[in-house]
Amino acid sequence: MSETITINSPMPGVFYRRPDPEEAPFVEPGDSVDAGETIGLVEVMKNFHEIETDRAGTVSEFLVGDEAEIEADQPLVEIDAA
Amino acid sequence: MIDVHEGGISSTVQDLGRTGHYHIGMPPSGAMDEYAHTVANYLVGNDADAATIEMTYQGITATFDDDAVIAITGADMSPELNGDPIGSWETVAVEAGDELSVQFATDGARAYLAVAGGIDVPEVMGSRSTYTLVGIGGHEGRGLEAGDELSVGEPPNGSVDLVGTRLPDEYIPEYADENAVRIVVGLTSYRLTDEARATLCDAEWTVSAEADRVGYRLEGPDLEFEEREQPFGAGTDPSNVVDLGYPIGSIQVPQQPIVLMQDAVTGGGYATVGTVISADRGLLAQRQTHKTVSFESVDVEEAIDARTRRSERLKEIRSVIDG
Numbered sequence: 503m504s505e506t507i508t509i510n511s512p513m514p515g516v517f518y519r520r521p522d523p524e525e526a527p528f529v530e531p532g533d534s535v536d537a538g539e540t541i542g543l544v545e546v547m548k549n550f551h552e553i554e555t556d557r558a559g560t561v562s563e564f565l566v567g568d569e570a571e572i573e574a575d576q577p578l579v580e581i582d583a584a
Numbered sequence: 585m586i587d588v589h590e591g592g593i594s595s596t597v598q599d600l601g602r603t604g605h606y607h608i609g610m611p612p613s614g615a616m617d618e619y620a621h622t623v624a625n626y627l628v629g630n631d632a633d634a635a636t637i638e639m640t641y642q643g644i645t646a647t648f649d650d651d652a653v654i655a656i657t658g659a660d661m662s663p664e665l666n667g668d669p670i671g672s673w674e675t676v677a678v679e680a681g682d683e684l685s686v687q688f689a690t691d692g693a694r695a696y697l698a699v700a701g702g703i704d705v706p707e708v709m710g711s712r713s714t715y716t717l718v719g720i721g722g723h724e725g726r727g728l729e730a731g732d733e734l735s736v737g738e739p740p741n742g743s744v745d746l747v748g749t750r751l752p753d754e755y756i757p758e759y760a761d762e763n764a765v766r767i768v769v770g771l772t773s774y775r776l777t778d779e780a781r782a783t784l785c786d787a788e789w790t791v792s793a794e795a796d797r798v799g800y801r802l803e804g805p806d807l808e809f810e811e812r813e814q815p816f817g818a819g820t821d822p823s824n825v826v827d828l829g830y831p832i833g834s835i836q837v838p839q840q841p842i843v844l845m846q847d848a849v850t851g852g853g854y855a856t857v858g859t860v861i862s863a864d865r866g867l868l869a870q871r872q873t874h875k876t877v878s879f880e881s882v883d884v885e886e887a888i889d890a891r892t893r894r895s896e897r898l899k900e901i902r903s904v905i906d907g
Contacts, residue, residue, distance in 0.1 A: 512688035513593060513641035514873040515793045546641065546873050547796035551593055571793075571874055574641065574688055 504584070507557055508565075508577045515546030517553075517578060519568040527568070534560050534584075541579055544572065559583040586652075586699070588732040590645040592686070594796070597703050597722035597734070599635040601846065602711035609850050612832060613713035613721065616797060616846055616869035617694055619894065620658030623751060624698035626902050627655035627675045629743035634702030635712035637728070639695045640796075641872075643686020644728060652678040652736060653700035653743045657751075659692030659759065659870060674750040692759035692870040700743035704735040715847055717798065746905065755901055759870040766861045767879045768887050771834065772825050773857040780807040784857060788876045789841065795873055797847040802877060807837050809855070819853055827853045833860040835879075843868060863890035 511517065519527040519542050529541050537558045543550045559581045566578055598621065601614025615621030615638055622632040637644065643661045656663045656672050663670050663686045670676050672695070678684065686695065705712050705723050714722025723732055773781060789802035809822035817826040823837050829851045835841045836854040843860055845868075860868055861882065871877055882890075 514875075546793050547594060548794055549593065573874060574872060575690060 504559070504582050506562065507555075507559070507581050507583050509541065509553060509555060509579050509581065510575050510577050511544055511553065511572050512574065513544055513546050513551065514574045515544040515551075515572060517566050517568070517570050517572045518543040518545065518550070519564070529561050531561050531563055534558070535581065553578060555581055557581065557583040585649040586646050586703075586734040586736065587649065588644055588646045588728050588734065589683075589730055590685075591728035591730060591732070592639050592642040592644045594640040595644050595728040596638050596714035596716065596726075596797075597635050597705050597728075598638045598713045599711055600633045602709050602713055602715070602721065605709055606829075606850055610709065611715065611846065611848050611850055613711065613715040613797075613846050615696065617658055617696070617866035619757075619866045619898070620694070621696045621698075622898055623673065623755070623901055624655045624657040624696040625702075626898075626905050627657070627673070627746060627749060627751065628653050628698045628700040629740040629746055630698060630700060630702055632898070634698065634737070635705060635722075636699075637697040637703060637734075639686055639697065641693060642688040643695060644697070645683065645685040647683045648678045648680060650680050650736070653739060653747060654678055654684070655698050656686065656695055657698075658695040659689040661689050661695045662687040663695075671750060673756050675746040675748060677744070677747045689872070692757075693872045694869055699736050700739035701737035704737040717847060749905055751901065752904065755897070755904075757867070757870070759867070760875075762867040762870065763876055764878050764880050765864040765868050766882045766887065766890065767835065767858040768861060768884055769858040769881050771857065771859070772828070772855040775809050775812070775823070775825065775855045776837075776857055777808045777810055780809070781857075783807060784835075784841070785879045785881050788878055790876050791871050791873050793873050795871075797845055799845055799848055800843040800868060800871075802841045802843065804840060806839065807841070807857075823855050824853050825855050827851060828856065830856055831859050833862065833865050835859065845869065861887040861890055863887070863894045
């Protein structure tokens, strides 16, 4: 049985899908992820905070773009939990 | 002892600050929202200068080794004790072994956790406040991390009797509504053009992602400077002046405004065109990244009145809490 979970941002800031502008995104839709895996970064107060999934599953959709300005509690990504 | 399991994004021990060392370049540090910090202390029977934990955007998760009396104020971070929600701005009893978990901020940016007896870290230069830039004060001079253990001081008499006290609603700020902060225009505001001085107070400024305990960088219209001949000792940038001291709250304008906060550098060579009044700095500290701020110009007398009214309000709160 699968269940779709949404990961929300714990804070306002800027959302990054890549660890570095030169590098590939952490994950793409369709990728499978493990619990604890990083799916993006939020930058606030000159810090980069890793956003992790607490459930394993498959990334279904990103709800915000790379480098988007986001608010606290804004949904970032949907995952079909395994 | 409090055992920290998750430190949050930026959680530091803070009191009312390290005063008296500004002349050697040591900023005061201390709670960014002094009102919320002080009320948290009052709710647990502490004096205003006891050290609390300031949590920014996301709170800590921690267990208590001993029974304790706590209060969480400031930003609404939906705190839970053993998974059950507990109220903010109220006095809560914690039993040995209980787990406190503080979520992320939905209204405001910073919450304060006070424990009866205060967070007992060593004083450095007369204060327990953390100044992370040079790594002094607080817990090892840095933000809290998993595995940290914090001692708690001796609880004051009667703190247990305060359990269940809730601050009346009239004293609880709605941070989301607090868009206007009052400033005193001055210092080197003569460097701005007349239009730029008007823009400073007419514009709606947006708090950038670079807004922290050192400074709040704001985004908005560019402020233009008067033409001038570069004075001896000043840099070439139109916003440079010959070095001056920066009061806490002062608004420097390298290009767009940066409001200097509790951990700011104490001096330098950018024009500072005004100062956020002390009574309103806590409100600015509670503005989340991407929220807007506008400046309302007041004179020094009004600024001092506002400060006096705020101290009176805090005195009133203390007597309401103590019944």
